[in-house]
Amino acid sequence: MSHVNLSPLPDLHPVWVPELISRYDSAGPRYTSYPTAVDFRTLEGNDILQHAAASIRAEAPLSLYFHIPFCEHVCYYCACNKVITRQHQRVRPYLDKLYQEIAFYAERFAGGRVVEQLHFGGGTPTFLSDTELQEVMAVIRRHFTLRDDDLADYSIEIDPRTVTGETLKVLRDLGFNRLSFGIQDTNPAVQTAVNRVQPIEQVAELLQQARQLGFRSINFDLIYGLPLQTPDSFAETLETVIALSPDRLSVFNYAHLPDRFRPQRHIRTEDLPTPQMKLSILQHCIERLDQAGYQYIGMDHFAKPDDELAMAQREGKLHRNFQGYTTRGDCELLAMGASSISQVGDTYFQNMHDVGQWSDALDNQGNAICKGIQLSYDDRVRRALITQLICHFQLDTATFGATWQINFDEYFAKELNALSGHINDGLISISAGSLTILPPGRLLIRSICMLFDSYRQAQIEQRFSRII
Template sequence: MSKVDFNTFEWNPELIDRYNLAGPRYTSYPTAPQFHDGFRSGEFAAALTESNATGAPLSLYFHIPFCAKVCFYCGCNKIATKDTSRCEPYLHRVYQEMDLATQHLDTSRVVNQLHWGGGTPTFLSHQQMHELMQETRKRFALRDDDLGDYSIEIDPREIQADTLPLLRELGFNRMSFGLQDLNLKVQEAVNRVQPREMTEQALQQARDLGFRSLNLDLIYGLPHQTPETFAATLEEVIEMNPDRLSVFNYAHLPERFKPQRRINAEDLPSPEDKLTILEQTIRRLVEAGYVYIGMDHFARPEDSLAVAQREGRLHRNFQGYTTHSDCDLLAMGASSISQVGPTYAQNHHDTEGYEQCISKGEFATLRGMRLTDDDLIRRAAINQLICHFELDGASFGATHNIDFDQYFAKELKQLQQHQQDGLLHIKGNQLLVTPAGRLLIRSICMVFDAYLDQASLGRAFSRII
């Protein structure tokens, strides 16, 4: 059976129409709806202690839920304010949360990955950013050789001339810039006016400072977007030459996210136009030399993400695609989700609930779960497919000490339909996703999901495309 060609994909409207149902994004398996409140602070503490036996390196995530302005499309957990002093009580609790973690973790475990997300992490004052990194370094074994992946999300509207030099000095070497769209009418409709020059200057400054793997975030499906206007934005983005691109689908859920109520639903592109935008975007980026990593991610062939995929080392977790499959992920701050050994733990969503728990000297774990052996096997199968678009049943079975054909007999039978429709090649117990199936990989992964309740899919998840 031939190997996956990561530079090819096939757009089949008939198959997309048939398979474009609601489904998980598989940043975890089992997915977040399966987390339960029987897994709390004590269970998470035990998981941290148990994880020391592996000696695995660490990945640290910090959620900074503050923004100076609200973007109307945003569904993130954030607080809109211009007062940076409001961060102080929150940061104090984050330091306390780190202290709690170090009571259970072997702090000599090297931190190979670190990420600040939000919100807008650069909302913090320069002093607060310096202090947060300093407090982290006091407690954990951060790298000093610039070989780790230390990244931060950037809003170019909220940085000063000396912000990026400070971040580089603090040890960051990767950045993700929010852009969304360059069309002024679209920007005004979502309350995020951001001229090209602003983003381009920040990108160039980051390059000059030695940052690598610079990412730009785009969103399709925003008000007033058309295939023509988004194509124009894409050409300008290609000229900026980012190392990576994330092209996200906007999900309009005003009943869940209050800022989205400021968006007029009549101004949104039709479902047909959204699909046209996505098709044109994938084709143009592949034509421009980007590797279509999968779902909504693209990377230059020489980027570490594309290299990891070619070498079979790509992984997927709550931060999306990553090259650090061997790390235990310790996530701190409100709403953050940790993945430690065979467990998941999610903190309280609201800052008040988060801070109350931490102030009592316990983790702010609201819910989570410990995975069963079956969960771990299925997680590995889904990760292999969603990252590498192939699965060798014989080697997988040997790795996980199962008879693959027997263990997944029901799934292999279900996948016959995917094969008949041209999404998958099956030879014995070898699975190879076709160019047409790459766009619909979530549908293939869903066959291996033991928890899916078809009746509730539409309420819990967005459409696959």
């Protein structure tokens, strides 16, 4: 997908307007893809792979994702696809199947293309032993062309409770140059309530070791809305985190869905902060991180101004994919492991969630794909628009229309008309040749993107009957 270069926004700071937050705050997609994963259809794996092969961009570099589902301990808030176990011998059969999948996709899609981005997610990828991590990377190197100059973006999620300085050295030697620490909250009472106790001294020591080893970007994950959190307690967590000075921060909203995610049944509803408290926490978080010098990237993400993510946004080169915000928008994504989602050409496809079913499918049919979608021309147009807005908060409509060979105002006439309320409320500005998300609208970007989402529109029309 091509991006549209625009001059840097004069003001990247979001503005919190309580009445607008209340008016437009509703459930909606996070747009790590368009169409979103909920819009994928059940498809036969070999059919969708043929579609992918036909639309492959042979000149595009690769992004690789590997899902490692294992965790030693359950975190009660977690909604990830995971396997809770202390039996490390369960790793071997999973890795054997992962190697089988690596070979399968490399044969079809590698083509000597360079891997510019690589990510291990989970679960807890560092559930693997140092030897197993070395083995996995050796298999990947046999099948794909990895860079050895440390200029690529190779990252891994780590659990500070189980990672040692020696493991960090192994990861650095293997070519990883970015780390994501699962922090969530530094308050001991909150940590106990979610079954994730990790002293901040342990985190600080690992952080220092990672910097000494030359990891060039370190992310901290935080969650607001956890049990026993208050605006004051989270403000203290934030000060502790700011003092440690990570390069990036992801601040996620906890969604309490115990009927869908069994571990959340350990969390008492009465211990959760009220919706108003959650809004207060988020407002303080956004304003405090701005004061501390972090650039608001979008939604839950913040980065130091000299971080590649922040620079890419200022230069009009930021992108978004299934791994979130990224600087590697020109890559095609091959994702391996249970539940992982790939994007090849104009095709998305997802693996089975259940590890056993994923493993059996690899044996029986060579792939574990359960659903996906082949993008239409309209899908690609809307994907380009939503990606541009969610990454850069503005769009040159004339250039966009010329790029996609459409009359922008005619093609999106229905959507532009639906934006009248957002315009009147000062969330968005539309003038000749440009569409700009104003500072109060940046916190509500998902609400704006939903108006350009034809799948959401169709669902609304299907849910309600016509009034006449």
